[in-house]
Amino acid sequence: MHPVLSSLRALSWYLLAWLAGGAAFASVLVVSMQTPWVNALWFAVPVCLAYAFVIPSAYYVCRALPFTRRRLAVGLVLFATASAIAGSIGWGLCLVWNRFSRTLELDWAVIEWTHHTGWALFAAAAGVYLLSLLLHDVMIALEQMRDAQRRELQSRVLAHEAELQMLRMQINPHFLFNCLNSISALTSMDAVAARGMTIALAQYFRQTLSLSEQSSIPLAQEIAHCQCFLDIEAMRFGDKLGIDIAVDGVAQTAQVPPMVLQPLVENAVKHGIARSTRAGTVHIKGVVRGAWLHLRVDNPVEDDAQSAQSDTFAASSATTHGAGLGLGLRNIHQRLQTLYGDRARISQHVAEHRFVVELALPFTTTGAHGVHSP
Amino acid sequence: MIRALLVDDETLARRLLREYLQAHEDVKIIGECDNGFDAVKAITDLQPDLVFLDIQMPRLTGLEVLELTQRDHGVIFTTAYDQYAVKAFDLHAVDYLLKPFSQVRFDEALARARRLMGQPTAGLQAITTHTTGKLERVLIRDRNQVHVLALNTVASVEAQDDYICIHAQGKSYLKTQSLSELEGRLDPTQFVRVHRSWIVNVGHLKNIDRLSKDSFVAVLHNGQQIPISRAGHERIKALI
Numbered sequence: 001m002h003p004v005l006s007s008l009r010a011l012s013w014y015l016l017a018w019l020a021g022g023a024a025f026a027s028v029l030v031v032s033m034q035t036p037w038v039n040a041l042w043f044a045v046p047v048c049l050a051y052a053f054v055i056p057s058a059y060y061v062c063r064a065l066p067f068t069r070r071r072l073a074v075g076l077v078l079f080a081t082a083s084a085i086a087g088s089i090g091w092g093l094c095l096v097w098n099r100f101s102r103t104l105e106l107d108w109a110v111i112e113w114t115h116h117t118g119w120a121l122f123a124a125a126a127g128v129y130l131l132s133l134l135l136h137d138v139m140i141a142l143e144q145m146r147d148a149q150r151r152e153l154q155s156r157v158l159a160h161e162a163e164l165q166m167l168r169m170q171i172n173p174h175f176l177f178n179c180l181n182s183i184s185a186l187t188s189m190d191a192v193a194a195r196g197m198t199i200a201l202a203q204y205f206r207q208t209l210s211l212s213e214q215s216s217i218p219l220a221q222e223i224a225h226c227q228c229f230l231d232i233e234a235m236r237f238g239d240k241l242g243i244d245i246a247v248d249g250v251a252q253t254a255q256v257p258p259m260v261l262q263p264l265v266e267n268a269v270k271h272g273i274a275r276s277t278r279a280g281t282v283h284i285k286g287v288v289r290g291a292w293l294h295l296r297v298d299n300p301v302e303d304d305a306q307s308a309q310s311d312t313f314a315a316s317s318a319t320t321h322g323a324g325l326g327l328g329l330r331n332i333h334q335r336l337q338t339l340y341g342d343r344a345r346i347s348q349h350v351a352e353h354r355f356v357v358e359l360a361l362p363f364t365t366t367g368a369h370g371v372h373s374p
Numbered sequence: 375m376i377r378a379l380l381v382d383d384e385t386l387a388r389r390l391l392r393e394y395l396q397a398h399e400d401v402k403i404i405g406e407c408d409n410g411f412d413a414v415k416a417i418t419d420l421q422p423d424l425v426f427l428d429i430q431m432p433r434l435t436g437l438e439v440l441e442l443t444q445r446d447h448g449v450i451f452t453t454a455y456d457q458y459a460v461k462a463f464d465l466h467a468v469d470y471l472l473k474p475f476s477q478v479r480f481d482e483a484l485a486r487a488r489r490l491m492g493q494p495t496a497g498l499q500a501i502t503t504h505t506t507g508k509l510e511r512v513l514i515r516d517r518n519q520v521h522v523l524a525l526n527t528v529a530s531v532e533a534q535d536d537y538i539c540i541h542a543q544g545k546s547y548l549k550t551q552s553l554s555e556l557e558g559r560l561d562p563t564q565f566v567r568v569h570r571s572w573i574v575n576v577g578h579l580k581n582i583d584r585l586s587k588d589s590f591v592a593v594l595h596n597g598q599q600i601p602i603s604r605a606g607h608e609r610i611k612a613l614i
Binding site for chain 2: 173174176177178180181182183184185186188189236237238274275277
């Protein structure tokens with residue numbers, strides 16, 4: 001909707017301006033044609049008020065073919081045609097109103113109409129319309145500029161949020177403090193193991209930092225990172241945690257966004273091993289089928305723990321959209337969507353007492369798959 | 375002699391507690407638990423004087439353990455990083471140890487617990503009654519068993535004298551709580567009080583039948599039929 005027509009306040013001011021325009025038009029008639037004032041006003045004001053409602057159509061003409069998307073010639077033809085049509089309408093309005101006034105047979109209600117008058121009126125109406133077209137063009141361009149600025153600001157805020165989220169993921173406070181506590185416990189019991197865990201922890205955080213600086217890494221690196229994480233967890237959980245990693249040779253070379261698997265593996269340990277009272281194995285699988293890289297992480301679930309797991313980690317029904325996913329999965333889903341759009345899928349389900357998360361990404365061995373650098 | 379129970383899901387963390395406790399000969403460790411369910415059972419059966427309780431644990435959190443056992447004395451929390459839980463209650467009212475903690479800090483907490491031995495503390499009472507905050511799941515204790523019900527599986531709740539009867543997944547569970555108290559902690563866009571003694575989960579609603587001009591009944595997907603009062607009808611109509 002045209003901004004002037006959408007608010008009553010704006011419309012009143014607009015019509016008031018046209019009232020003044022009508023008065024100015026009348027004075028032109030008085031000066032140029034020696035028309036008496038009453039006749040000039042009677043003729044000019046209603047015509048101007050009526051024409052005021054023709055002018056806003058320029059907004060739609062300009063919007064239909066915005067400044068940035070039209071060539072000069074097309075623009076000239078468009079503006080000339082639109083102005084000519086509007087001019088004819090203005091001329092028609094004048095003619096009809098004057099004919100009507102003549103039927104009233106009042107000597108103060110008509111103006112003298114010559115061949116010359118008709119052309120002048122047409123030219124004036126067309127000129128005003130052309131001016132309006134140009135004004136609208138500027139207005140729309142400004143509006144688009146503001147919109148672009150707002151969008152840019154918005155995307156910058158979103159990028160910052162994503163960065164923060166990434167940072168929090170990198171620091172992983174719960175994991176860090178639990179590890180420090182384990183080390184603290186080990187120092188008096190098993191000094192060698194304490195040192196081993198310190199080194200493993202340092203390595204894990206160093207890897208996290210260097211990986212997240214890159215926009216995409218070979219899957220082999222991501223797997224190595226997961227392995228490093230699992231080594232630490234194995235020290236904490238002992239025999240309770242079994243690990244089975246099966247990634248085929250081609251898949252190892254696939255480029256993936258960093259930290260795409262690690263959160264899944266961490267969740268698998270948290271929900272499948274830590275939460276369980278029994279020992280269990282976390283499986284990590286990676287295969288390439290055609291143009292797709294399929295990744296799968298699964299962990300055992302106990303029947304009675306299932307509802308709790310679905311609650312905290314993910315909803316019970318599998319879905320490829322963000323809606324039904326838990327926070328951990330939703331973050332990954334969001335990241336994948338910004339990187340790949342609809343060309344990546346993530347889903348999760350429970351089958352045969354195992355909680356399964358599956359990812360499908362376009363398979364590529366070069367870094368350039370539209371990944372934005374952080 | 376102080377009888378202590380250690381609750382933590384990590385072996386190493388429990389071993390550390392054990393080590394720190396060696397310096398205190400009057401404290402005897404009567405049990406260890408590595409998950410919330412076992413902790414509930416152990417606290418009820420053994421009635422320890424002091425519980426070292428981890429907050430983030432498998433299946434039930436430390437806070438849920440307290441809610442289920444209604445224990446309001448002799449608890450020292452241990453937690454690695456749980457900003458939400460720590461913020462949720464008054465820091466001065468409850469003692470908690472942030473992992474990793476030193477022997478000195480541990481001894482302080484123990485000394486404090488010794489002074490307050492057997493006395494209920496306001497901070498713990500606030501956790502056990504837990505009257506504020508939205509529920510994420512419903513916990514029910516049934517003698518030695520604990521049921522954890524996800525809210526979306528709860529179809530309806532009925533008030534019965536001093537109990538409420540929760541209908542979920544084709545079963546019924548009794549819990550000592552008032553219907554209004556539960557209602558206050560449920561999401562009002564999902565659960566509606568349709569009657570003085572009934573709450574219905576809108577997600578389980580199949581249809582509303584009109585019995586007579588002013589009398590309605592809610593039919594759920596599980597076939598259950600639930601009376602609707604006039605005020606209840608207004609409320610559920612506003613929601614669907």
